[in-house]
Amino acid sequence: EAGVTQFPSHSVIEKGQTVTLRCDPISGHDNLYWYRRVMGKEIKFLLHFVKESKQDESGMPNNRFLAERTGGTYSTLKVQPAELEDSGVYFCASSQVRGFDTDTQYFGPGTRLTVL
Amino acid sequence: RKEVEQDPGPFNVPEGATVAFNCTYSNSASQSFFWYRQDCRKEPKLLMSVYSSGNEDGRFTAQLNRASQYISLLIRDSKLSDSATYLCAVNDNSGYALNFGKGTSLLVTP
Numbered sequence: 001e002a003g004v005t006q007f008p009s010h011s012v013i014e015k016g017q018t019v020t021l022r023c024d025p026i027s028g029h030d031n032l033y034w035y036r037r038v039m040g041k042e043i044k045f046l047l048h049f050v051k052e053s054k055q056d057e058s059g060m061p062n063n064r065f066l067a068e069r070t071g072g073t074y075s076t077l078k079v080q081p082a083e084l085e086d087s088g089v090y091f092c093a094s095s096q097v098r099g100f101d102t103d104t105q106y107f108g109p110g111t112r113l114t115v116l
Numbered sequence: 117r118k119e120v121e122q123d124p125g126p127f128n129v130p131e132g133a134t135v136a137f138n139c140t141y142s143n144s145a146s147q148s149f150f151w152y153r154q155d156c157r158k159e160p161k162l163l164m165s166v167y168s169s170g171n172e173d174g175r176f177t178a179q180l181n182r183a184s185q186y187i188s189l190l191i192r193d194s195k196l197s198d199s200a201t202y203l204c205a206v207n208d209n210s211g212y213a214l215n216f217g218k219g220t221s222l223l224v225t226p
């Protein structure tokens with residue numbers, strides 16, 4: 001079974017530009033999460049989708065970040081315009097419907113974003 | 117106070133040694149606890165969930181102490197391949213989002 005995939009693996013952009021990250025969850029996983037790790041800090045939650053609905057976006061830093069999951073399959077995370085402090089590794093994770101032993105989150109390889 | 121705290125280490129141990137990590141959490145309402153392993157520049161991979169009764173998987177044992185709000189991970193008979201960063205993760209109030217510690221670095225030497 002394929003795991004969570006993310007694209008691109010790396011992105012280097014200049015301040016003020018726009019970047020779109022993509023995440024394909026494990027097939028059949030309704031829950032999709034975005035996390036971010038800024039250098040020297042812990043991995044931080046950004047938001048959670050259940051199918052195509054945003055369940056919790058309390059971790060989104062500001063309105064320069066926009067996440068979508070049209071059709072309840074893959075998700076995109078757009079940063080517009082990017083700032084220097086947005087640099088970090090963006091992880092996507094997915095899990096099956098909540099229930100005993102089924103809410104384990106499986107992580108993708110991450111997108112390493114560098115804003116210059 | 118951070119939601120999840122871990123000793124960053126590094127822990128340098130010889131092969132065959134036993135090593136233990138602790139992780140404290142601040143949210144007493146947390147219900148799910150996990151240990152993830154992260155290799156350099158890779159994604160976190162689930163090592164084990166932590167249950168109230170404690171659980172064991174081969175050389176790895178995880179314990180939960182709700183009264184003191186910490187979880188632990190014990191690795192017996194350390195292997196070179198155990199070298200990695202071990203992340204503690206605890207669910208938040210919503211029950212879905214995970215709060216991570218910064219991780220504990222382990223280096224097992226020959």
